[in-house]
Amino acid sequence: MASAPTYTPIATITASGSTTSVTFSSIPQTYTDLVIAGAFYETSSSNTSLQFNGDTGSNYSSTTILGNGSSASSARVSNFPCIFWDRQGNATGYGTGVAHIMNYTNTTTYKTALLRYGYAGTWVEADVGSWHNTSAITSITVGVVSGSGNLASGSTYTLYGILAA
């Protein structure tokens, strides 16, 4: 079997001031999967979400499972303008999360992302999202795109590329 080290940092963005979103652009098309690791929250109890290639239309959907310390629940949005990463909304303090965007350069399937986020004081969630488009992903916007408020200043996101054999 062939083997080669991978999991390469591509870029890090830290939000500052009153910023609703940050964007990773000109993403290299040379990896298999993308991973974004983040420590973030919002200035109001809104949601941090993902959009791809600047598409702000209702072309996304996502399914969530969430536990709040006393119960578990699940919810879905369809024909929605983004994929939830932080569906519950967190205006309290830094939570951490990771988003996996699978096979982002292929041009035959809709794009699927697996995401996790948690804020230890309140809840933990996992999400799966779909972008209903077969285009290769060249940019990713992370931000408050389905509600009010901003990313908390200091929120940090690092993009990694994973290359399969």
Next chain:
Amino acid sequence: MILPGIFASQMSGHLGGNFTSIATVTLSSTQSSITFSAIPNTYTDLEIRTLGRTVYAANSNSNVSIFYNGDTTATNYYSHYLYGTGSAAGAAANNSALYSFQTPDDSVTTNVFGAAISVVKDYANPNKNTTLRSLSGYDGNGSGIIAFTSTGWTNTTPVNSLTITAQDGSWKAGTTISLYGVK
């Protein structure tokens, strides 16, 4: 203060030379199962990253089994899972069928492929039953599932092959499964 360790604990593996691509299979035609054999025993964990779909067309969700070393006897494995359907959360267990992760079948919206990230812990250790965890799911814009799964193999033999089988029908062309080693 943001601690790098917090990031690392949320991620699949570790950076640089500690996360190594071993092999990838991309199907050009339908196939009932995908096998990675002769897996090196030089890593600590194995990670399997799947983007897939099956050709079955009746259930929406297909259960997927990850068998070790050719042992396809389901009762040699056990699994627990926590899942969300978009309207309710549930939990279940099974020791007569191996549910390692979930993938969509051909009744789901065209072009939707499901994602799964599965980690086999300490796979070369001859003193532990082999344990796997997965996060998997798909969203078909009105259907879908998100699931956490833990499975165990009642065997301490080091893992040297993985067979990934969709329980409802075969894998669809375009399915891609990649195997990584994590140190």
